[in-house]
C-alpha cells in the first residue's frame with residue numbers, strides 16, 4: 001500500500017488506558033501507514049480534561065464532548081447535572097486559544113443502546129440533550145446506535161440535528177442507512193465490514209452514496225477480521241479501507257481520498 005495514501009480515523013478512543021503504555025509508538029506506526037488524523041469521542045465528563053490535553057498536544061488529533069450511553073450509569077444525568085456539564089463544555093471552549101477551537105469537532109459520543117441495562121427513556125433524554133447542545137454549538141453529532149436505529153430515526157425526525165453527524169460503526173440495512181443519510185448523517189464504516197459474515201452491512205456499504213461514508217476503527221474495540229481478541233488501533237484503518245474498496249470495486253486510493261474529504265467536511269476540519 002503506497003505511503004502517499006492518507007487516512008482519517010473518524011472514531012478512535014485513543015485516550016483510553018489501553019494506550020497509556022505505548023500511545024505515541026502506536027501513533028507513529030499508524031502514521032507510517034498513512035493515518036494522519038483522528039477524532040477522539042467524549043465518553044463521560046471526568047474524561048474531558050484529559051481528552052482536550054491529549055488532543056492539543058498532537059497535530060492531527062481532534063475531539064468531541066459527550067456522555068456515551070454505556071457510561072450513563074456512572075455519572076448523574078438529571079437535568080441539573082446536564083446543565084452543569086454544558087457549563088463545563090462552554091468553559092473548556094472559552095479557555096481555548098482561538099486557533100485551537102476548531103479542534104473540538106463534534107458533540108458525542110452519544111446515543112442509544114438496547115444491549116445495556118438502562119431504561120431507553122433515560123437514554124432518550126440524555127441523547128436529546130446532546131442534540132440540543134450540538135445545535136447550539138453548531139457542531140455535528142457522533143452517534144452510537146445499537147439495536148436502536150428505529151428509535152434514533154424517529155427522535156431525529158422530531159428533534160433534528162441541524163449540523164448533521166455520523167452514526168458510527170454503522171451496521172444495518174440499506175433502507176435504514178438511506179433514512180439516516182436523509183436525516184443528514186454520514187455512516188461510519190468500521191471493522192465490521194472486514195467480516196464475511198456481516199453480509200447485510202457489507203451490502204449496505206457497497207451501495208450507499210460514497211459521499212456519506214467515513215472510516216473508523218473504534219479502537220481499542222472492534223478489531224477487524226484476522227485480529228479478533230487483539231487490541232485494535234488506528235493501524236487497522238488501511239484494512240478497513242481495503243475492505244470497502246473491494247466491496248465497491250474501486251481502488252484504496254479512491255476510498256481514502258473520498259472518505260478523508262467526507263470526514264473533513266463533516267467535522268469542519270481542514
Ligand SMILES: [Zn+2]
Pocket residue numbers: 011013041109218
Ligand atoms: Zn466509541
